[in-house]
Amino acid sequence: xxxxxxxxxxxxxxxxxxxxxxxxxxxxxxxxxxxxxxxxxxxxxxxxxxxxxxxxxxxxxxxxxxxxxxxxxxxxxxxxxxxxxxxxxxxxxxxxxxxxxxxxxxxxxxxxxxxxxxxxxxxxxxxxxxxxxxxxxxxxxxxxxxxxxxxxxxxxxxxxxxxxxxxxxxxxxxxxxxxxxxxxxxxxxxxxxxxxxxxxxxxxxxxxxxxxxxxxxxxxxxxxxxxxxxxxxxxxxxxxxxxxxxxxxxxxxxxxxxxxxxxxxxxxxxxxxxxxxxxxxxxxxxxxxxxxxxxxxxxxxxxxxxxxxxxxxxxxxxxxxxxxxxxxxxxxxxxxxxxxxxxxxxxxxxxxxxxxxxxxxxxxxxxxxxxxxxxxxxxxxxxxxxxxxxxxxxxxxxxxxxxxxxxxxxxxxxxxxxxxxxxxxxxxxxxxxxxxxxxxxxxxxxxxxxxx
Amino acid sequence: xxxxxxxxxxxxxxxxxxxxxxxxxxxxxxxxxxxxxxxxxxxxxxxxxxxxxxxxxxxxxxxxxxxxxxxxxxxxxxxxxxxxxxxxxxxxxxxxxxxxxxxxxxxxxxxxxxxxxxxxxxxxxxxxxxxxxxxxxxxxxxxxxxxxxxxxxxxxxxxxxxxxxxxxxxxxxxxxxxxxxxxxxxxxxxxxxxxxxxxxxxxxxxxxxxxxxxxxxxxxxxxxxxxxxxxxxxxxxxxxxxxxxxxxxxxxxxxxxxxxxxxxxxxxxxxxxxxxxxxxxxxxxxxxxxxxxxxxxxxxxxxxxxxxxxxxxxxxxxxxxxxxxxxxxxxxxxxxxxxxxxxxxxxxxxxxxxxxxxxxxxxxxxxxxxxxxxxxxxxxxxxxxxxxxxxxxxxxxxxxxxxxxxxxxxxxxxxxxxxxxx
Numbered sequence: 001x002x003x004x005x006x007x008x009x010x011x012x013x014x015x016x017x018x019x020x021x022x023x024x025x026x027x028x029x030x031x032x033x034x035x036x037x038x039x040x041x042x043x044x045x046x047x048x049x050x051x052x053x054x055x056x057x058x059x060x061x062x063x064x065x066x067x068x069x070x071x072x073x074x075x076x077x078x079x080x081x082x083x084x085x086x087x088x089x090x091x092x093x094x095x096x097x098x099x100x101x102x103x104x105x106x107x108x109x110x111x112x113x114x115x116x117x118x119x120x121x122x123x124x125x126x127x128x129x130x131x132x133x134x135x136x137x138x139x140x141x142x143x144x145x146x147x148x149x150x151x152x153x154x155x156x157x158x159x160x161x162x163x164x165x166x167x168x169x170x171x172x173x174x175x176x177x178x179x180x181x182x183x184x185x186x187x188x189x190x191x192x193x194x195x196x197x198x199x200x201x202x203x204x205x206x207x208x209x210x211x212x213x214x215x216x217x218x219x220x221x222x223x224x225x226x227x228x229x230x231x232x233x234x235x236x237x238x239x240x241x242x243x244x245x246x247x248x249x250x251x252x253x254x255x256x257x258x259x260x261x262x263x264x265x266x267x268x269x270x271x272x273x274x275x276x277x278x279x280x281x282x283x284x285x286x287x288x289x290x291x292x293x294x295x296x297x298x299x300x301x302x303x304x305x306x307x308x309x310x311x312x313x314x315x316x317x318x319x320x321x322x323x324x325x326x327x328x329x330x331x332x333x334x335x336x337x338x339x340x341x342x343x344x345x346x347x348x349x350x351x352x353x354x355x356x357x358x359x360x361x362x363x364x365x366x367x368x369x370x371x372x373x374x375x376x377x378x379x380x381x382x383x384x385x386x387x388x389x390x391x392x393x394x395x396x397x398x399x400x401x402x403x404x405x406x407x408x409x410x411x412x413x414x415x416x417x418x419x420x421x422x423x424x425x426x427x428x429x430x431x432x433x434x435x436x437x438x439x440x441x442x443x444x445x446x447x448x449x450x451x452x
Numbered sequence: 453x454x455x456x457x458x459x460x461x462x463x464x465x466x467x468x469x470x471x472x473x474x475x476x477x478x479x480x481x482x483x484x485x486x487x488x489x490x491x492x493x494x495x496x497x498x499x500x501x502x503x504x505x506x507x508x509x510x511x512x513x514x515x516x517x518x519x520x521x522x523x524x525x526x527x528x529x530x531x532x533x534x535x536x537x538x539x540x541x542x543x544x545x546x547x548x549x550x551x552x553x554x555x556x557x558x559x560x561x562x563x564x565x566x567x568x569x570x571x572x573x574x575x576x577x578x579x580x581x582x583x584x585x586x587x588x589x590x591x592x593x594x595x596x597x598x599x600x601x602x603x604x605x606x607x608x609x610x611x612x613x614x615x616x617x618x619x620x621x622x623x624x625x626x627x628x629x630x631x632x633x634x635x636x637x638x639x640x641x642x643x644x645x646x647x648x649x650x651x652x653x654x655x656x657x658x659x660x661x662x663x664x665x666x667x668x669x670x671x672x673x674x675x676x677x678x679x680x681x682x683x684x685x686x687x688x689x690x691x692x693x694x695x696x697x698x699x700x701x702x703x704x705x706x707x708x709x710x711x712x713x714x715x716x717x718x719x720x721x722x723x724x725x726x727x728x729x730x731x732x733x734x735x736x737x738x739x740x741x742x743x744x745x746x747x748x749x750x751x752x753x754x755x756x757x758x759x760x761x762x763x764x765x766x767x768x769x770x771x772x773x774x775x776x777x778x779x780x781x782x783x784x785x786x787x788x789x790x791x792x793x794x795x796x797x798x799x800x801x802x803x804x805x806x807x808x809x810x811x812x813x814x815x816x817x818x819x820x821x822x823x824x825x826x827x828x829x830x831x832x833x834x835x836x837x838x839x840x841x842x843x844x845x846x847x848x849x850x851x852x853x854x855x856x857x858x859x860x861x862x863x864x865x866x867x868x869x870x871x872x873x874x
Contacts, residue, residue: 051816120824121805282859312818319859321850323797325821328859353816375816378809451688451696451830452575452662452772452779 004100011093014056014086016130022092026139028099033146038295039274039287040148042106044156044390044424046073048275050350050369050383051110052094054084054122058373058383059093061434065190066385069097070104075151077350077369078110078277078309081140082121083376088130091123091140109147110277110350111309111326114299145296149308152287153273156345157391158200160186160425184423190431200422269391271345271421278351279366280330280338281307282319287342301326312352313366332362336420339365345421348386357384357430364423374433387427529715529722532735534558537583538598544642548634551626555601555639556608558583560590561647562597567681567848568653571600572636574661574688575627575782576772577831578607578739581660584732585833588841593848597653601639603632603663606770607739627778632666637675652679656848660686660833661693665782671793682796682851684844687830689801690786691808697779710767714738717766725829732834741766787811791819796851800825800840802832821847 007017007025017025047066052059066072080094081087097105111117118124118137127137160183184200274287283304284290293305300306310327313335314320320329335347347366352359353375359368373383534541538558546553558579562568569589571582579600586598602609605625636657644652657680659667664685670676671683711717718730718737727733743764787810790797797820799811805824807815815822823843828835849855 120826321796321856321858322818323820324818325798325823325847325850352818353813355813376807376812379813379816380809381813451693452700 004096008093008096008100011089011096012060014089016088017092019131019133019136022136023139025092025095025099026143029095029143030146032099032102033143033148034296036146036148038149038291038293040106040108040151042073042075042151042153042275044153044388046075046106046153046388048153048273048348048369048386048388049074049076050371050385051079051353051375052076052081052084052090053079053112053372053375054081054087054090054126055372055375055433056084056086056090056093057434058371058431059090061190061373061431062371062383062385065429065431066387070101073104075106075153075275076108077151077275077348078108078147079112079350080107080110081123082112082118084122084372085126087118087123087126088136088140095143106151107147108151108275108277109144109149109295109299109309111299113144113147115141115144116298145298147295149293149295149305150274150276150287150290153275153348153388155391156270156273156424157389158184158270158422158425159389159391160184160427183425185426185428187428187430190429192429195430270424271339271343273346273348273388273424274342274344275348276308277349278307278309278327279311279313279347279349280328280334281311282328283307285338285341287344310351313349313361313368332365335362335365340420343421345423346426353379353381355379355381357382358386358428363420365420367426373431377433382430382432384428384430387429389425389427528730528734529718530734531714531718531738532731534580534583534735534739537580537587537735538600542643542646544639544646546635546638546642548631548638550613552612553604553635554610554612555604555635555642556610557599557601557639557643558586559600559643559647560586560598562653563595565854566593566595566597566653567656567852568597568599569656569658569844569848570636570640570667571598572603572632572657572659572663572666573600573606574663575775576606576740576768576770577660577663578602578736578769580607580736580739581732581831581834582658583735584729584837585841585844588837589845592841592845596845596848599640599643601636602739603627603666604635605775624774627775629665629669629778629782632662633669633673633675636666636670640676652676654681654853655679656681656844657683658686658833658844659683659688661688661830662782664688665786668786668790668793671795672789674794680795681853682798682847683793684798684800684847685790686800686840687802687832688783688786689799689806689808689811690783691811692806693783693786694780697783700779701773701776704772707768710744710765711741712763712765714741714766717741727831728829728835729837732831732837736834740769742769787814790814796847797821798823798844798847800832800843802828802830802835 003021004025007021010017049062049066052062063069066074076094080091084090094105094107098107112121112123118141123140124134124137127140128134130136182200184198186197187195189195281304284307289304290308295305297305299309307327310322310324312322312324312327312329314329314331316329316331317333318331319334320331322329339345339347346364348369349366350369350371352368352370353372354368354370357370357373361367367386369384369386370381371383371385373381375381539560540558542555542557542559544555544557546555556579569586571579571585573579573581579602582598582600586600589596589598604611605627611625640652640655643649655676657667657671659665665688667683668685671680674680708720711720714737717740718733721727721733721737722730727736744767745762745764787808790799791810791814799820799822801822801824803824803826805822807822814820825832825836825839828839833840
C-alpha cells in the first residue's frame with residue numbers, strides 16, 4: 001500500500017494526515033493542476049457535484065450514493081471548504097483522490113477556495129485548531145490558486161442511461177407514456193428508487209416553445225433498500241449502449257458494447273456541458289475567453305474570474321447587480337445566447353443553495369447542483385448529484401465540440417445558431433444528510449454577551 | 453451548559469474590572485497619543501498588565517483623528533465633543549398622539565448629489581455611537597452626508613407627555629419597534645424640512661443591534677419610499693439575538709451602575725472591551741450617562757455633612773432593565789423582513805458569523821451581502837470605523853443608481869443570428 005493510499009484510507013476515516021504529508025500532497029497536486037487548462041475537458045460519463053463545504057460525512061454519503069472513486073468519474077464544482085466542521089478532511093481527501101486518480105476526478109474552483117473567504121468562514125480556524133499553525137491552510141490556499149475555473153464535458157448523450165431499478169421498469173412500464181428512449185431526465189433517491197421522470201420534449205426552437213417538462217411521478221418500487229444498485233445485472237431488454245458508471249459498478253464503455261447497439265439507436269449527440277462554480281460573466285462571451293485568463297492567483301474582487309465564481313442566474317433580462325456584492329445576475333437570454341454561441345447544451349453550476357438539491361432553469365439550459373445536505377447542519381435541504389451519460393452512438397468516438405466559436409460553421413463570419421441543442425440526459429440522485437455523531441464537533445459558538 | 457460557562461466566564465472577567473477604573477497613565481503613552489499603531493499596542497499591553505485580563509489586539513487599526521487640529525487632550529480617557537465629528541446638531545419637534553417629542557440628531561449634510569447615510573444606534577447607546585463611523589464615511593465619500601439620531605429615551609432626545617403623573621425616572625418610554633421606526637422616518641422627513649431640501653437624497657439606512665431591527669422595519673414598511681437605496685444591519689441576527697436575550701439580564705446586572713467621572717466610564721468601556729477603540733469611546737460614552745448629584749450619605753440624613761461634600765456621579769441615561777418587555781418584539785421576524793424588504797441588503801457581523809437558518813439559506817442563495825469583521829466586538833462600527841465605512845462605502849457605490857451601468861443585454865446576436873456582433 002503506497003503512502004498515498006494510506007493517506008486516503010486515513011482521510012476516509014476522517015482523520016487528518018500529518019502536516020508533512022499535506023505539504024507533499026499539495027506539492028504534487030499543484031504539479032498536476034498546473035498542467036490543466038483553465039477549462040478542463042472531461043469525457044462523459046461523469047457525475048457532477050456541487051458545494052461540499054466541509055461536510056465530510058455527507059461527502060461519504062455522496063460517494064455511497066454515486067459510487068466510489070475511481071469507479072465513478074467525478075467532477076466537483078468547488079466550495080469544498082468552509083462552514084462545515086471537516087473542511088480539512090474533505091478537501092484533502094478530494095485532493096488525494098485527484099493525485100491518485102487524476103483522470104477520474106476533476107476539481108474546479110469555487111468562491112470559497114480563497115484566502116480571504118476561508119479566513120472568515122471557518123477553514124483557516126479549522127487548520128489552526130487541528131495543526132496549531134497556519135501552514136496547512138497556506139499549502140491548501142496555494143493549491144486553490146491552481147484549480148481550474150471550469151470544465152467542459154464532452155461526449156454526453158441525450159439518452160438517459162439505463163437505470164438499475166428494474167423493478168420499476170417492470171411495474172410501471174405500461175403506465176409510462178413513452179418508452180425509455182424518450183426519458184430525458186429522472187430523479188432517484190439515495191436508494192436508487194426512481195422518484196420522478198421527465199419525458200423529452202421537442203428540442204428548443206427559436207422562438208422558444210414554452211415547453212415545461214412533464215414531470216411524471218412514478219411510484220417508488222418496493223426494493224431492498226440495502227442492496228446497492230450495482231448488484232443488479234443490467235436487463236437485456238434495456239439499451240446498454242451508453243453505460244455511464246452507475247451505482248458503484250465500473251462499466252468500462254467498450255466500443256464493442258457501443259457498436260453492438262449502434263444500429264438500434266438514433267444519433268444521440270448533444271452539445272458540450274460547461275461546468276463552472278458560479279456562472280457567466282459579461283466579459284466572457286466564449287469558452288475560449290475563459291481559457292485566456294490568468295487564473296493562478298487569489299480570486300479577484302471583480303473581473304471575469306470573479307464573475308465565473310460568484311454570479312447567479314436569475315429571472316431577469318440581461319445582466320443585473322448581484323446582491324452578494326460580487327459577480328452578476330444573468331437572465332435566460334444571456335444563457336441562451338451563450339449556449340448557442342458555444343455549442344453548449346447545458347451549463348451546470350453550483351454556488352446557490354437549492355432546497356431540493358438541484359434546480360433547472362431557463363428551459364433546461366442551466367442547472368444548479370447542490371451537494372451539501374442540511375447545509376451547515378441547520379438548513380434542512382436535501383442534496384443532489386447529476387449523472388451525465390456517455391454518447392456511445394458513434395462507436396465510442398466522441399464527437400467533440402470543444403467550445404470553439406463557430407466551429408460547426410467552418411471558417412468565416414461568426415454565427416449563432418437559431419436553435420438550441422437538445423439537453424443531455426440527466427439523472428439526479430438526491431440524498432439526505434448522513435447521520436453523524438457530534439464527536440469532534442467544536443463546541444457551539446458562544447452567544448454574544450451584549451445584544452441590544 | 454455552555455451558556456452557563458460563558459456567563460460565569462463573563463462575570464469573572466467583569467468582576468476583575470474595577471467598576472471605577474483607576475486612571476493609570478503612562479506618561480510616555482500620552483506623549484505619543486496619536487503617533488502610530490505601536491503606541492496603541494503598548495497601551496493595550498500596559499492595560500493587560502494592570503488587570504491581567506485584557507488581550508491586546510494587534511490587528512486593531514489606529515483610528516485616525518478627523519478634522520481637529522487641536523493638540524491632543526491631556527488624557528486618553530477624556531471626553532471628545534460631538535462637534536469634532538458632525539457639522540451640526542438638530543432639535544426636531546414632533547407631535548405624535550398625545551406625546552410631544554423633541555428629537556435630537558447629529559447631521560453632516562450631503563452635498564448636492566451625495567447620498568445620506570441614516571444611522572440608528574442600539575438600545576442604551578446614542579447617536580454618537582456612529583461619530584467615528586461618520587467621520588470615516590465622509591472621508592471615503594466626500595459628497596455624502598450622515599444623519600445620526602438619538603432614539604427616544606436615549607441621548608438628548610426628549611419625550612414630553614402632557615400629563616406628568618409620574619416622575620421621569622419611573623415613566624416607561626414607548627420603545628416599540630413600530631414607534632422607533634416611525635420616529636426614524638419622521639426625523640428624516642423633519643430634517644428635510646429643516647434643511648429645506650427640495651427632495652430627499654438617496655438614503656442608505658444603517659442600524660446597529662436594535663437599530664438594525666428599526667431600519668429593517670422602516671424598509672419593510674416602505675416609510676421612506678424609493679429614496680431608500682439599501683440598508684445595512686450591524687451585528688444583529690434574529691436567531692442569535694433571541695438566544696442572547698436570556699443572558700442579557702445577567703450581563704446588565706454585572707455592569708457598574710454608576711461611574712465617578714466620565715473618564716472612568718470611558719475607561720470601563722475600553723477595559724471591558726465593550727468598545728475596543730478608546731477614541732470612539734471618548735466621543736460616544738459621555739452621551740450614555742447622566743450626571744447625578746448625590747449627598748455623601750443619601751440613606752441616612754446627617755445634617756452636618758451637607759453642602760460641603762456633595763458629589764457628582766454618572767449613571768446610565770437609559771435604564772435598560774425596564775425595557776425588557778420590548779426585547780423579543782424588536783427581533784421577531786427580523787430575518788424574514790431583512791430578506792424580503794426592498795432595497796440592497798448588507799449584513800455586517802462581528803467576530804464569527806452567527807447566521808440563523810433563514811439568513812444562512814438567504815446568504816447561500818445570494819440574497820444579500822455579508823461581511824464579517826473577525827477582530828471587532830459587538831460595537832464593530834466603533835471598534836473599526838474605517839473598515840466598516842470602507843465596506844459601507846463600497847456597498848453604496850455598487851448600488852448607486854446614478855452610477856449604475858450594467859453590461860449590455862444580448863443584442864442582435866440572438867434575434868438576427870450573427871449580425872452586429874463584436
